[in-house]
Amino acid sequence: MDDPYPQHRANAGVVLFNAEGLVWIGRRADVDGPHIWQFPQGGMDKGEDAEAAARREAYEETGARPDQLELLGAIDHWIAYDFPPGLPPRPDQKRYKWKGQKQRWFAFRFTGRDADFDLTAVPPQEFAEWRWEKLANIPPLIIDWKRAVYEEVVEAFSAFAR
Template sequence: MSPDDELPEHRPNVGVVLFHPDGRVWLGRRAGTPEPWNWQFPQGGVDRGEDFHEAALRELHEETGARTVTYLARTEGWIRYDFPEGWGGSKAWRGWKGQKQVWFAFRFNGEEAEFDLAHHAEPEFDAWRWGYLEEAPELIVPFKRAAYEQVAQAFASLAARRP
């Protein structure tokens, strides 16, 4: 799959679901985003010619500081979402209609001290916590919800259930 093959109006992107060994998932609170829909997984753009797996590891490290991970799974095909009409985000300003994503599941094998939200120039997140995969669609901005539901379904067999 090449980033330019399908959905040319959507920015190529990778997303990462980082699993704790007990099956919970890493959730980051987006810096500068008001409640209630301000928690999400690490995600980011794929550079031209960049391998998706390498892009996922890069984005995970840039946004969380985490490096000590083991590959578990990935989604096949694109999972996409469109930006809402009138949405003024930087990607929409650059002419993108939305984002198309390949999602990766990794298991975190390190110490929590490895997480450093200020690791990269402009932090994406200002807080993080371990949560449950099935709650993630409830926590994300509504225009990304259907994509998160697909991700939750794709990785459900890896996840702990909410008590």
Template structure:
């Protein structure tokens, strides 16, 4: 599905973005610890912007590879619409500086098929994470920065069936 299939004009004040939940075969999920972000809310799933004209599934695979080194995956599913969050007033990130109110995301679920040696946090020159772990899907909303929590709760609800392994 391309980004245009979801109407990029919907919520134009939000940056188009994809998020990825990588499921271990036993149902746990991959979490990365954000570089240079203080605990306790410094763990998250891979996510990133969609390039102009880029297919959303291709963007999800690209972001996963860039941020984790992982390419050995099986596609499981995706959310059907944009999940949206706004940046908090005190947020001074580069995306807000470019005029975005927040981000609109489509989330993808993949099952990891490779060996953990494939995971490489320095696969791309722009390193997002300095550590990683496997965790429980339903615990992830408590690990993320509060302004993204509602989106993570929606992702948990959408992908809960994949957490049972398989």
């Protein structure tokens, strides 16, 4: 199968649902502004299985262990976004190798306790704080150039939000 996004970095996105059907959302630690909330997400290593990458990213960014994540569903195609022109540099400079990111998204039921979340589990810390939120409320919290991706994710996983 041809890759429709060869200039985009492979990435895994995670939507964590609690028993009440609310989703975990984090406020990014490295930026300020009104649209700085997002779901855990991050790059896939070369040859890494997409679900394994999602579980790894969930742990690295939230402290949620893989055994606390029960797979609910996945989006079986890439969803991509482009980085906007003039995006400020990042310390790792990875974003400048790519036009944007292509993502595979996974929905998990979090079976642990809120106290199990540890935003400092794996440095560098991605999120400064987190909260549970209704899935339908997520898109307006997201930066505009990622919002269409989140709208698609919300639609795809809405059955898991009670």
